[in-house]
Amino acid sequence: MLEIKPIFNSLLRSKAGALMLLVQIALTTMIVSNASSIIFDRMEYLSQATGYPEAEIFSFSVMSFDKNLDLTQKFEETETMLRNIPGVKNAALFNAVPVSGSGSATGLGLQPASEGGQDARSAYYMADENALDTLGISLVEGRNIRPDEVIESQTREILPKIVLITKTLADELFPAGDALGQTIYFGDKPLEVIGITAKMMGPWLKDSRPDNVAIIPFVSASIFQKIIVRTEANQRTAIMRQIENLMLEDHNKRVITGLQGMDDEKQNYNAADTLMLRMLIVLIVLLLSVTALGIFGLTVFNINKRTKQIGTRRALGARKSSIISYFLVENVIICLTGTALGSISAILLGQGLLDLYSVPALNSLYIISTVLFIITISILSVLIPANKAANISPSIATRSI
Amino acid sequence: MLVHYIDLSWRSLKRTPLVSFLMILAIAVGIGITMTSLSVYHMMSMDPIPQKSSQLFTLQLNTTDDGTTLWTEDNMPMQLTYKDAMRLHTAETPARKTASMRSGFTVHMNNQELKPFLSEARLTGRDFFPMFDRDFVFGSAWTLEQEQSSSPVVVINEELNDRLFGGENSVGKQVYLDDTAFRVVGVMKQWDIYTKYYDLNNGAFNSPEPMFIPITLVAPMQIASWGNNNGWKYEGISTFEGQLKSETFWLQFWVELSTAAQVRDYRAYLQAYLEEQGKLGRYTRAVPKFNIQNVNEWMEYNNVVSEDNKILVGLSFLFLAVCLANILGLLLGKFLTRAPEIGVRRALGASKRQIFLQHLVEVSLLGFLGGVLGIVVAQLGLWGIRSTSNDYNALATMDVNMLLAAPTIAISACIIAGLYPAWLVCRTQPAIYLKTQ
Numbered sequence: 001m002l003e004i005k006p007i008f009n010s011l012l013r014s015k016a017g018a019l020m021l022l023v024q025i026a027l028t029t030m031i032v033s034n035a036s037s038i039i040f041d042r043m044e045y046l047s048q049a050t051g052y053p054e055a056e057i058f059s060f061s062v063m064s065f066d067k068n069l070d071l072t073q074k075f076e077e078t079e080t081m082l083r084n085i086p087g088v089k090n091a092a093l094f095n096a097v098p099v100s101g102s103g104s105a106t107g108l109g110l111q112p113a114s115e116g117g118q119d120a121r122s123a124y125y126m127a128d129e130n131a132l133d134t135l136g137i138s139l140v141e142g143r144n145i146r147p148d149e150v151i152e153s154q155t156r157e158i159l160p161k162i163v164l165i166t167k168t169l170a171d172e173l174f175p176a177g178d179a180l181g182q183t184i185y186f187g188d189k190p191l192e193v194i195g196i197t198a199k200m201m202g203p204w205l206k207d208s209r210p211d212n213v214a215i216i217p218f219v220s221a222s223i224f225q226k227i228i229v230r231t232e233a234n235q236r237t238a239i240m241r242q243i244e245n246l247m248l249e250d251h252n253k254r255v256i257t258g259l260q261g262m263d264d265e266k267q268n269y270n271a272a273d274t275l276m277l278r279m280l281i282v283l284i285v286l287l288l289s290v291t292a293l294g295i296f297g298l299t300v301f302n303i304n305k306r307t308k309q310i311g312t313r314r315a316l317g318a319r320k321s322s323i324i325s326y327f328l329v330e331n332v333i334i335c336l337t338g339t340a341l342g343s344i345s346a347i348l349l350g351q352g353l354l355d356l357y358s359v360p361a362l363n364s365l366y367i368i369s370t371v372l373f374i375i376t377i378s379i380l381s382v383l384i385p386a387n388k389a390a391n392i393s394p395s396i397a398t399r400s401i
Numbered sequence: 402m403l404v405h406y407i408d409l410s411w412r413s414l415k416r417t418p419l420v421s422f423l424m425i426l427a428i429a430v431g432i433g434i435t436m437t438s439l440s441v442y443h444m445m446s447m448d449p450i451p452q453k454s455s456q457l458f459t460l461q462l463n464t465t466d467d468g469t470t471l472w473t474e475d476n477m478p479m480q481l482t483y484k485d486a487m488r489l490h491t492a493e494t495p496a497r498k499t500a501s502m503r504s505g506f507t508v509h510m511n512n513q514e515l516k517p518f519l520s521e522a523r524l525t526g527r528d529f530f531p532m533f534d535r536d537f538v539f540g541s542a543w544t545l546e547q548e549q550s551s552s553p554v555v556v557i558n559e560e561l562n563d564r565l566f567g568g569e570n571s572v573g574k575q576v577y578l579d580d581t582a583f584r585v586v587g588v589m590k591q592w593d594i595y596t597k598y599y600d601l602n603n604g605a606f607n608s609p610e611p612m613f614i615p616i617t618l619v620a621p622m623q624i625a626s627w628g629n630n631n632g633w634k635y636e637g638i639s640t641f642e643g644q645l646k647s648e649t650f651w652l653q654f655w656v657e658l659s660t661a662a663q664v665r666d667y668r669a670y671l672q673a674y675l676e677e678q679g680k681l682g683r684y685t686r687a688v689p690k691f692n693i694q695n696v697n698e699w700m701e702y703n704n705v706v707s708e709d710n711k712i713l714v715g716l717s718f719l720f721l722a723v724c725l726a727n728i729l730g731l732l733l734g735k736f737l738t739r740a741p742e743i744g745v746r747r748a749l750g751a752s753k754r755q756i757f758l759q760h761l762v763e764v765s766l767l768g769f770l771g772g773v774l775g776i777v778v779a780q781l782g783l784w785g786i787r788s789t790s791n792d793y794n795a796l797a798t799m800d801v802n803m804l805l806a807a808p809t810i811a812i813s814a815c816i817i818a819g820l821y822p823a824w825l826v827c828r829t830q831p832a833i834y835l836k837t838q
Contacts, residue, residue, distance in 0.1 A: 020733070293426075
């Protein structure tokens, strides 16, 4: 009924055009399935939760160049000043800013570092008892830091005795789930785990352990000091605008830099991935349009070439629907062969990319959906010219011979 | 004849405007996408100092214990310790060489007029300037004596000189870095490079630092690095003095070696140095290991061109292939419908060769138009990249090479696609078509 054999035979008579379409469809399948696999991987990465109320938080750095200044005392006052700004929920000194791409990490061990033994890679924030509230992170277990447990010092000779760690880090160090109350080692210094926090990201979203984080109650006001502020979400912009003036009024021998909301910070860190995502989307949209246009154009040509044959067939009694189905079937034959070849090359390309680069393994789901999508597109782009062909009047066949 | 063929091609394009437009559009889009990713790739991978890139070398010394795992592929540290860097910096080796490190200061003039601002600074030796071909607008680099006595002297770039001194000759004038008064000894010509190849630690595409001060100031002024500090063993460092003596990696080192003999000698020197350090018991390592790589090798080692970019370039060329297959199909159809006309021309005496050439001229014209339109598409694409990320402002541009490459690639691609259809059409048998007319 579908007349596959005569269609196939006629395809063999004009091989080149059909072959080009086939190559085009195969390449398209190969590119689109691999590109969409990368796209979905990046989308997942970019939309991951950081754990923080990003729209409420901003951070900046203070460079102090007054040598005679007692930094510890001055920053005490600065913190109080910041917390008293209307709309500010909390503010604290930090050694590093979350998701900014710069910070400190270490191996937190079950034994002192000098004895070796098992440790877990972890980022650490050094801040006071306001850290959790400033970051908007909740405790899952245990208690928060008490003010009297915070060490304020300009050297690292005396370190605190306690630490807060994230759930992920706790589970890595103590798989049995009994992290609370245990001792872990920061270098050779023992720290007791007094609280376990909800998930939060460290400074590097691309770290091998992005959400292994420890909060150590240690404040060492430094010449280059980072400060994090949490505000009411709707007042953040207004507060950020006045922060430089307020900070300079507080003390004038300092420079304020890197004032940025946490969402922007994250966007900066991920700029390259956003770019890759957009470029790939543009690439596959254009690719699919070019392929669709190619199918369209080729069908139009075939029809023009066969106007007489179509007229003759119609004169001999073929229905309009059989003319349409002829072109549809012809196209589907090419398309199925093309996508089959394309699927194989997609797997090969995926394998090649995987060997060379850090891309996700190509899931066959992407190939299947790409194939279905391309078949749909190709049927749609053949329908319009095929309809036109079906309307060729039988009289054409008799007229010009 | 060529003009005639071009005229014929133009007429032929006008005869089937829709198909011609589709073909030109397909080439333009294919070329546009390819040139967008290729331009960024080209800018990223371009040799930043072609006249000297094979003479400038950076060092990696493995001063870790055997069995230490670092984060690099070949397990070599990316930077040097302070003690090694300074020892090599002051060594009596004949070549130009310099330890170097990134830091920064608050810059002010100790008055009310200029609001203090933060600026990056590079700590280097005086050899840095001739090594990297830096010219001066005013003054010069600091002297060897100033370097050895850790004098507070500074070389600033033109931009900073404009900001601080209104672009005047500022040699001899004072500027404050934090609370130390520095004397300007030179104003360096603006340094516009795409890749900060001499220090790839913190973003390969950052701009060079606007200030340069002697590396010998690190110890007396206790200047911390604004770059990476990588420790590999627990040393319990609590003071700056401890940091200087530690095994932490935090400085870069460059050496200029012009001949193969110099490279050989320097390698021998490094080998001896590492053996000596091993004997002193600094680390446990059976065989000393070090790397010495020139500018381009170093950029390759640091993966300056990101994986993403390589993938994009590959995918865009595949995209171009799709566009070509597309055009080839359309050309086949277009040329073959013209067979009757060709039959007549053949009968009137046109040779196969002439028909073939005429069609190749036609596809070249297509390629040229597509290539030119492709440049427009590529500019759109590059504009899109620049507006997504500021980091790409200098990178997402087309230089002259790329502008010329666009139509060249387009025309060659079209000729490749046009060969088969042109060959088919030139074999037209005149007799058949003369009969049916």
